[in-house]
Amino acid sequence: MSAVVHVLIPIALCVTLANTDIFDKVLVDVSYDHYAEKKVDDLPAFLAMPFNCLINVGYILLGIYWLFQRLSDCKDSRPATYTKDVFALMAVVYGPVQWVRLATLRRAPSVLDQWFTLPIFAWVLVWCNVIVNGWSSRYALMVESCSFLSYGLALCHDRGFEVALGCHIAFAVYKGVRAQMSHGDKMSMRYLLLAVLSCCGFVALKLLDHTLAEYWMFQNLTGHFWSKVCDILQFHYSFCFLTRLSESAHKRSL
Known part of the structure; x- marks a missing residue:
């Protein structure tokens, strides 16, 4: 329950702020022209781009799967379980946010789609710190606060979000x-x-979405779709990596 509260409180705050005029000048895409996949007019809005919409189910299923995974040999290690559950809940929430963005093309979900990406990467730093130094509420609060506030770069420059995301990825890999x-x-x-490697695929395929669409093999299952597949794999292998290290750290402590 504490992990649920940990995730829901920042989400509620972000949703509230995203629906004000604070982020009106942030550069976000609110048109289907941004995506290489063609909109299907005969389908309802939540399936307007079927493949790019349905791939978001993958995030939800992945998050649920890892929520029910117990850390072997770490049953008494509450911090490791807590960090895992928070990370899994982030995945569960992130899928619907992206889906709502595609279904509505409104500014607020588009801002949230960008904004929520940052604390997801930042949580890797928190989990790594738990593995190496043990749980620190102060460190977790500092990292999460800096991560959420870093989205302010998007207010300063059209590419501010990309700069913030690049820094988050670099710090996550370093840790x-x-x-x-x-x-x-x-x-x-x-x-x-x-x-x-999955992270590299996520970034590259997303940037090359329209370029790859010139080739028949990327005209239905587009680069953006495959970038989301890579993103889900990135999530999964991050879970595998961090849980493996958590188990190793627990064994050493014994």
């Missing part, structure tokens, strides 16, 4: 490598590499 060096093994290294 992951540091945790791997201190607590990892060959299996965790494999998961780390797969997570990083």
Whole structure:
């Protein structure tokens, strides 16, 4: 229950702020022309772009799956379980946010889609810190606060969000490598590499959405769709990596 409250309170605050005029100048795409997948007029709005809409179910299923996964050999480690549950709930929430964005093309869901991406990456830093140094409420609050506030860069420049996201990705990879060096093994290294490769695919395929659509194999299942597949895989392998390290850290403490 505490993990649910942890996720819902910031979400409620962000939703409230996103529906004010604070972010009216933030550059977000509110047109189907932004996506290479063609809109199907005969379908309802929540399936306007069938593949890009339905892929969001993957985030929900992934989050639910990891919510019910218990950390083997870590049953008494509440901080590791708590951080896992928060991360899983973030995945559950993120899918519907993206889906609402595509279904409505309103500014508020578009802002939330960008904004929620940042604390998801930031939570990797928190989990890595739990593995290496143990739980610190002060550290978690500092990281999350800085992450949410960093979206303010989008108010300062049209590419402010991209800058903030790039920094979040870099910090997440850095903390992951540091945790791997201190607590990892060959299996965790494999998961780390797969997570990083999935992240690269997520970024590259999203940026190349329209370029790839020139080729027949990317005209229905577009680059944006496959970028979301990579994003889900990135989530999954991050879970695999961090839970593996959590188990290793617990064994060493014994």
